Amino acid sequence: MENTIFELQYAMDTFYFLVCGALVMWMAAGFAMLEAGLVRAKNTTEILTKNVALFAIACTMYLICGYQIMYDGGWFLAGIALDGAESAEALAESVYGEFKGEDANAYSNASDFFFQVVFVATAMSITSGAVAERMKLWSYLLFAVFMTGFIYPMEGSWTWGGKEVFGLYSLNYVDYAGSGIVHLAGAAAALAGVLILGPRKGKYGPNGAINAIPGANLPLATLGTFILWLGWFGFNGGSTLSLDSISAANEVAVVFVNTNAAACGGLIAALIFARLLFGKADLTMALNGALAGLVSITAEPADPTPLVATIIGAVGGLIVVASILLLDKLKIDDPVGAISVHGSAGLWGVFAVLISDAEATFVGQLVGVVTIAVWMFVASLVVWLIIKAIIGVRVSEEDEFSGVDISECGMEAYPEFTSNK
């Protein structure tokens, strides 16, 4: 009888990882649509190509070596199909054995990989919007190989993987679903890329002038935001890592509620803040606000009350608007606000953990977030510089003018309607 319960638990937790992983995979569509909507028409095909390709590269590199680096999961996922058992026949017994002992839990290793790999793709995807409209496609994809195969897995191994940082020290860092581990990490890599790349031509003028470059398709941007929002239920919800007990199931439910609440708080705060600053509703700020709210709660979506979660999200919404404006003042050109949404709000999310989580410490969070940010930024910077030296990272001025759809992909996204601006 006991074994039957174990089977159900194994099946439930495995299933749960798979469904949440599928939801997080869907976030790739969200990123693609959001970014496609916020760039100009002449650069749309290229950013879509970047998004689909980076997803494929991330999953493949993580399969090859990333999962091994981060969790000792096996080079090329060796042995994953048998979930640690000697043979297919021995699988059930092996699983029963895993359930012995208190708090023991078991689920298919393959489902664990599946859930983890889509997080890698998410972290990678954060960078694609920041470098949009002026980066060479293949330079970006080359960077993706290194970020998903090595840079992110290294950082992940010190955080979720629990390993010492280069054998020097261990982290005492709390990050439920990855405000720092995934979002800030991606933003740090993006920042390194943007600094190497430079702003779009015509974005900044003399005397501190900042020129607007409006996105071509706000319906897509909105759709993308809602898709990301939906996927985030898998992102945070799946990070409970289990569904098979009363406390786990309840925790998952709370996580869903808080995740949603934070998104709403972020959106409302950003919408109102932008309205006060600019005099009219700014849809793109509202969208960024919702995402910033989601990023903010991601480090601790289980412990806060829903009201506190809403407020945490709202603070994220305020931060993201201020950050977007600040980056432009610093002439750091980020067409979609990725560095602000994932970096600035991510930083807030890491420390917001201290509001509700009694076990987290300020020093622990600080050391953790600095470790992540410094590693991701420096390692990415090195790779970007090497790529720049070998094949260059920026398209030529003519190509930037005629659009990277033509120069990198040879096909327009809106063939009947494109005009060069």
Add this chain to the structure above:
Amino acid sequence: MKLITAVIKPFKLDAVREALSDIGVQGITVTEVKGFGRQKGHTELYRGAEYVVDFLPKTKLEVAVADSQVDSVVEAISKAAHSGKIGDGKIFVSNLEQVIRIRTGEAGEDAL
């Protein structure tokens, strides 16, 4: 023969079209254009950065008419496209050298 070109506010197109129908004009060509006259544009903000909306959307229509119809057509367009607010547009009357109906080969006023 004359070619009458009118640049009007887009929402006035239906009214102008009906007015032209009422006086017997049988064909017009319509293009979506952008432009400004003395109306000038205005500035908006996109994510905090100002941009100037200089060119406003307008609708351009062209009608080929016989000399005898020019006045009634101009009056019909003027009345129908008028709103009294700035940006109503302009009507241009130019000479038309020749007109040919492609299907039948008719030329001149027969082709109008």
